Amino acid sequence: MNKTSLSVILSMSFVVTGNMLGAGILALPIKTGLSGAVPSFVGIVVMWACMLTTACILASQKSLTQSETADLPTFFQHELGSAGKWVTVVANMIILYGLLVAYISGAADVLQSLFAEEVPQDALMVSFFVIATFLTLFGMALMQKGNAVIMILMWLTFGGLVIMAAKNMDTTRLTYTDWHYLPASLPIVVTAFHFHNIIPSICRTMNYDQKAIRTSFFLGTFIGLIMNLIWVVVVIAALPLDGPDQNTILNAFEHNLPATVPLEAIIKTPGFMTCSLVFALLAMCAAYMANGTALTSFVRDLSTTYLRSSNIWLARAITFIPPLIVAIAFPNVFLDAIGLVGGVGIDVIFGILPGFLLVKYQTGMLKKLGWLLIAIFTIVLIYEIGQELGLLHIHPEAKYWNAKFHTS
Template identity: 45%
Template sequence: MPDTAPSTGRMVTTALIVTGNMVGAGILALPVNLGPSGLLPAVLASVAMWAVMTSTGLIIARQPFLRENEDADLPTFFEAVLGPWGKWLSVAANLVILYGLLTAYLAGVASVAASSFGAAVPEWGWLLLYFCAATLLASFGSGLLRRSNALLMTVMWLLFGGLLFMVVPHFRRTDILAGDLTFLTSGLPILVTAFNFHNVIPTLCRTLNHDRRAITRAIWLGSGLGAFMTLLWTVAVMVTLPMESADGVSIIAAFKAGVPATVPLNQLIRSTWFVDASIGFAVVAMTTSYTATGVALLAFLRDVAGRRGHNRPLVWFLAFLPPVGIGVIYPDIFLKALNVVGGFGVGTLFGMLPGVLLIRQGGPGSARRRLGWLLVAVFACVLLVELAQETGMLRISPDVEYWSAHRFH
C-alpha cells in the first residue's frame, strides 16, 4: 500500500464524490418532506443531522480495519469488528439503502421529466431512458466516477445558481417562527437520507491511500458543501412556494403527490428557462448520486458474494435490474423509497452500528461510550418512527388549517 500522502487536488476531487453522493434525491425531497414542519425547525434539524451524520462517517473511516484490508467493503468490515451478526445486519441494511436509493433516483428523474414534457413519453419510458445512461456511467467504476464527478458537479453548481437566481423574484414573506414540531418527527427518516454519503467511505479511503488527515478533510469538505447546497435550496423553496394554496401549487400538495420540489416550482414559475434548468439540475444531481451509489452497490455485492463476485455480468444484473423493475412497476415511489431508506437502512447501518462501535471501543464511563449510546438512542428513534408510520400506528400529516392561517404574499 503506498504511503505517499495524496495531493490536494486528489483530496478535493474525492471530496466532490462525497458531495455528489449527498446532493441527489435528498436535496429535491427535503423541502417537500420537511417543509410542513416550518422554516426554522427544518433548518435547525438539517444542521443537527448533518453534524451527526458526518460524525458517524468519520467513525467508520477511522477504523484501522479498512486500512489493513485494502479490498474490504462494509459487510466484511462489520463482521470483523462486530461479529457475524454485524455482517448480516449490515448486509440487510445496505440492501435497503442501495436498492432503495437507486429506485428513488430513477423514479425521481422520471417524475420530473414526465411532469415537464407532458405525456408524449410515458413515465416508465423516461425511467428506462435515464436508467440506460446513468447505469452506463456507474458501470465503469470509481476511476471514471472520480474523474467525471468534478465535471458533473460544476454543471450542477451552474444550474443550481441559475435556479436560485430565477426563484429570488418569487420569494414571499415568511413567518420564520411558524412551525409544526409534530410534523418534524415524521421527517426524521428523510433527514437521515439527505445527509447520507457513507457507502462511498471504503472507496474514499482507498482513493486517498488511507491517509487519515486527507480522509478527514475530504469528508468535512464534501459533506459541508453538500449541506450548504441542501440548506440553501431548502430555504429558497420554502420562501418561494406557499405551504398551502387553493390551486394546488404548494409544498403540501407536492408532499401528498410524492414528487420532488422542482415539480411545483415549474408550475409556479412558468418559464422555459426555469423548466430547462430545473430538469437539468434534477437530472445531474441525481446522476452524481446514482453513479456513486451504483459503484458502491457493485463493490458491496462483490464483497458479499466472495468468489462468486468475480462473475461481473451476474453482479451487474443483480445490482441494476431490481431497482429499474421496481421503478417501472411503482412510478410514484420517490418519497416513499427515501423514507424507507432513511428509517430502516441508513439509520441502522450508519447511525446505530457506528454507535455500537464506540460503545465497544470505549472504556466504562468514557465519553466515547456515552456518545455511542446517544447515537444508538437517536437512530433507534428514527427507526421506530418509520416503523410506526409504515405499519399505520403513527399517522402524521401536514396541518393544512394551521398553515392556511400563515399564508403570506
C-alpha cells in the same frame, strides 16, 4: 507520515460534497418543509453533526480503511459478530436497491413535468432506466473522466435554481412551525448527508492522515450543509404549504415529487426549467451509476458465495431488473423510497453501528457519545418503521397554514 497538502484536502472535500448531492437534496425541502423553516434548520444541523461524527468514527477503523478488499459486512462481522454482518447485508441492500428505485421514479417525475401533453410514466421510467443502465454498464470510465465537468454543471445549475426561485419567495411562510412532524422528516435528512460508502477510498487517497481526513469531511459536509439550508429556505418560502392549486409542498409530499417539479410549474421560465432539468437529471443519473456499480459488485459477491455463480450478467440482471419492476409497480414512490433508504438502511449502517463501535472501544465522554448516537438514530429508525407499517400517521397542520400564511 507525510503531511497532506491543502489541495488534496480541498479536492477530497469536493468529492464528499459531490457524493452528497443526489436525490436527498431534491427531496429535502418537501419533507422538512412540512415542519417549517426553524424545525427544518434544527433537524438538518443536528443530523449533519451526527453523520459527520459517524463518518469520522468509520474513518478511524484501520481494518476497514487500510484493506483493499475489506467490505462493510466483513468488517462489522469482525467487530460485532454474525448479527453485525447480516444486519449490514440487509441494510446495504435496502440502501442500494431503494436508491435505484428512487432515481427511476424521480427522474420520470422530472421528465413528465416538461411535457405539455401527458406522457405515460412507465415509458419515461423505462427511457431513463435504459439510458442510465447503459451508461452504468459501459460508460463509467467516461463518467469518471468527466466528473469535474459534471460537478461544475451541478453547482452552476443549483445556483441558477436558487437565484431564480428566490424571486418568488414570500418570507411570511418562514414563520410557520409544526415541530411534531420533524422526526418524520429526519430519514430524508440522513440521506442528504450520506457519503459514507466512499470513506475507505478517501482514507487511502489521503494516506490515512486522520487530521486531514477529518478536515476534508468537515469542509465537504459543511458545504453540503449550507447548500441544503439555502435550498430548504428558498423552497419553503417560494411554495405555499397548501392551497387550491397543485403547486404546493403538501401536494408534492402526497404525490412523492421532487421539489423541482412544483417549482417549475410556478416559475415558468425557460432558464429555470433548463436548470431544473439539468440539475435533477445529472444528480440522479450520476448517483444511479455510482450506486448501480456498487450494487452490481455487492450482488456478484453474494451470488458467488451463495449461488456458486460468478456470471456478471446474472449479477447485472439481479441488480437492475428488480428496481425497474418495483418503480413501475409502485409509481410516484420517490419520497417514500428515499425515506426508507435513509431511515432504515443508512440509519443502521452509518448511524447506529458506528455508535456501537464507540461504546465498544471508548470510555468516558466518547462512550456516552456512542450511546447518544445510538439513541438519536434509533429514534429515526422507529419513526421510519412506524410510518412504513402504517402505525404513525403524522400530517402537517395545513389548516393552520391556510388561516395565517397562504397567499394565492
